[in-house]
Amino acid sequence: MSIFNRVLRGKPNWELNLFLAVIYRLLIVLAVFMLCRILFYGYNLTLFPGLNYRDWAGILYGGLKFDIVACLYANSLIVLMSIFPAQFRYSLKYQKIVRIFFIILNSLAILLNCIDFGSYRFTLRRISADVIREFSNEQGKGSFIFQFLIDFWHIVFVFFILMALLIWLYDRIKIRKPDQFKSLPFYIGSTAMYLLAITSLIYGIRGDFKHSSRPLTNSDAGEYVKHPHEIPLVLNSAFCFVRTLSVKFYRKESFFSNEEVEKIYSPVHYFHSDREFRKMNVMVILLESFGKEAIGFYNRGLDNGTFKGYTPFLDSLCSVSRVCINSFANGRKSVDAMPAILAGLPKAEVPFILTPYVSNKIKSLPSILRDSGYTTAFFHGAPNGSMGFKAFTKLVHMDRYYGMSEYNNDLDFDGLWGIWDEPFFQFTAETLDTIRKPFFATMFSLSSHHPFNLPVKHKDSFKEGEHPIHKCLSYSDNALREFFHRVSNEEWFENTLFVIAADHATITQRPEYNTAWGKMSIPIIFYKQGDSSLHKIDSSVIQHTDIAPSILSYLHYKGPFVSFGKNIFDTARTNYAAGYLDAFYWIEDEFLFQYNGVNKSNLYNYIKDPLLQQNLIDKTEYESTSNSLSRKIKAYIQQFHNRMIEDRLTAQ
Secondary structure (H helix, E strand, O other), X not given: OOHHHHHHHOOOXXXXXXXXXXXXXXXXXXXXXXXXXXXXXXXXXXXXXXXXXXXXXXXXXXXXXXXXXXXXXXXXXXXHHHOOOOHHHHOHHHHHHHHHHHHHHHHHHHHHXXXXXXXXXXXXXXXXXXXXXXXXXXXXXXXXXXXXXXXXXHHHHHHHHHHHHHHHHHOOEEEOOOOOOOHHHHHHHHHHHHHHHHHHHHHHHHOOOOOXXXXXXXXXXXXXXXXXXXXXXXXXXXXXXXXXXXXXXXXXXXOOOHHHHHHHOOOEEEEEOXXXXXXXXXXXXXXXXXXXXXXXXXXXXXXXXOOOEOOHHHHHHHOOOEEEEEEEOXXXXXXXXXXXXXXXXXXXXXXXXXXXXXXXOEOOHHHHHXXXXXXXXXXXXXXXXXXXXXXHHHHOOOOEEEOHHXXXXXXHEOOOOOEOHXXXXXXXXXXXXXXXXXXXXXXXOOOOOOOOOOOHHHOOOOOOOOOOHHHHHHXXXXXXXXXXXXXXXXXXXXXXXXXXXXXXXXXXXXXXXXXXXXXXXXXXXXXXXXXXXXXXXXXXXXXXXXXXXXXXXXXXXXXXXXXXXOOOOOOOOOOEXXXXXXXXXXXXXXXXXXXXXXXXXXXXXXXXXXXXXXXXXXXXXXXXXXXXXXXXXXXXXXXXXXXXXXXXXXXX
C-alpha cells in the first residue's frame, strides 16, 4: 500500500452498527454534494448576482432535496449491498467490495457536478443525458476532453480533493460485528430491515407514495428561487443526468379546449400572396456565439456612446439592412438554433434533435424551397457529422452537405473544431458559384469557440477585448467581410436575400446581458442589395423561429407552414418571442413573462428595468397584462407539447 493510500485511509475513529454506518455514509455524500453546490456558485459567481441570505436559505433547502435524490440514485445499490440479509455482509472481503462500489458510483456523481463548474458558463444549464448524447456525435471527443482538462486543470484538482475527502470520511468508521448470531431472529430482522430500506429508497426518490404525486423534476427547483436563472443553484448535476436518461420529454397539456387554444395561439401560418413567387437565392448565415453584447451597432448607447464593439463589418452591413434590434435566440446552444431557424421548431425543455420527436413529419424551409426547384446546401467547417448537423440537414431535406471532408485540406484545420472561418467562407463562396440557381444555402461559422485561438497569421491582427472570445468574433467578422467582398462581384449576388443571425449568445461581461432576456439576445439581420424596404431598424420583438416564415413571405410563397414564430413582414402580427431558459418565457412589447410550469410566474418590464429587479407580478395595475401573457404562454406550451406528441407539425 502506498504512503498516500495509508495517509488517506488511516485508522477508523469509531465503530458503528451496520445500519448507523449506512446512514453515516449517505450523510457524508450529502455533505460533499452541498460542498459541490458552493463550489459551483464560486466558479460561476458573476452569473448569480444579488443573492441575499434569504435567497440562499431557499436555495440550500431546495438543494438538499435534490441532493438527497441524487444521493439515493448513486447509493441505492450500496445500501442494498450493505444490509443484504446474510451474515457474510460483515466479512472484511465483502466490505471491501462495498467500498469499491461506493467510491466508483459516487465518483461519477461528483464528477458530473465538477464538470458543471467549468461548463455551465457556456451552456447555462446543468449537465444532462442529452448533453452526453450530443457530445457523442463529435468526432474529436478525445481532443475536446484533453482541451477541457488543460483549461480547467484546477477543477480536476478539486475533483480529486473532494474524492479524497469522501474516502477519508468513509474510512473513519468501522462496522461493529455482532458478538453472536441467532439464525432465525437474524434472518427475520435482517429481511424486515431490507424491505424497509427498499421502501425508504422508493419514498426518498419519489418524495411520496400518492398516486397523484410524481418524482422530483428539474422544474420543481423553481419553487425554491425567486428567479428562474437561479434554478441551477438548486439542482444537482447527477440528479439532472439520471432524470434525463429515460425522460418522457413532454406531456399533453389541457389548459384550454382545442377550439380555444387555436384562437389564443396557433403556429399554423397561411400565406395568400397575390404576387408571383420570387425565385431568388436565399442564404442564411449563422455566426457562432455572436451575442448582441459584442456588436457595436446594437449597443450605440453603451459607455456614453463610445462603445465600438468587435464587429466593424457587421456594423457597416447593419447600416444598409433591416436590423432587428430586439431579437432573441430560441436556445443557448448551436443544436437549438438549427431546428428553430430552418423548421420553426424552438427548443423547449429538451433540444428538438435529442427528443424522440425528430421522427415526426415536418415541412421545413429547405424542403419547401427544394420542392420549388431550389438547390439546397449546408456549409459547416467542422468534421462531418459534428453536433448532429449532417443528420439534421437530411431530416429537413437539404440536398448537399459541405463539411471538413468536402473542404479536403487539413492544413487549415484549427486543431480542435474544424476549418478556420476565413478559408472555409472562401470555399463556400467558390462552391456557391458552381451550384445550380436558385439556391437556398446555410453557412455556419465555428472559429469563435473555446479555447478562442486564432490562425498564426492573425495572432496580432485583432484587438483584445474584455474576454478572449472578442478577438475571435473580430476574426470571424473579418472572414465575413472577405466573403461578401468575394461574392458581391458574382452575377447571383443581386438576386440573393441574406439573413444573418447568431446561433446563440455567449459569455457576458455587462450586467444587463446577464439576465433572462440578455442571455438570449442576438443579432438578426435581413439584407438584400437594392431593396430599400430592408433599410430600417425594426424595434419589434423578433426571434429565430420568425426567420423561416418571414423568408417565405418575402418570396411571396403561397401555402400553409407550421412555425412557432411569426412573419415579421406582417404588420398585423403580435410582437412576441417565446422559448425556454430554466423556465418558459414570453416576451411581448416591453414585457418579459416567465412561467415555470408549476405555480410561479414573474413579470418584468425589461426595457425600463433591464436588470429585472422589479417583479411586477403582484402589482394590481399589471394584473391584466399578467393574465393575458399567462394565457398566451400556456396556449404556446399546449400547442408545442401536444403537436409534438401527436405528430402534428405540418398544416392539416
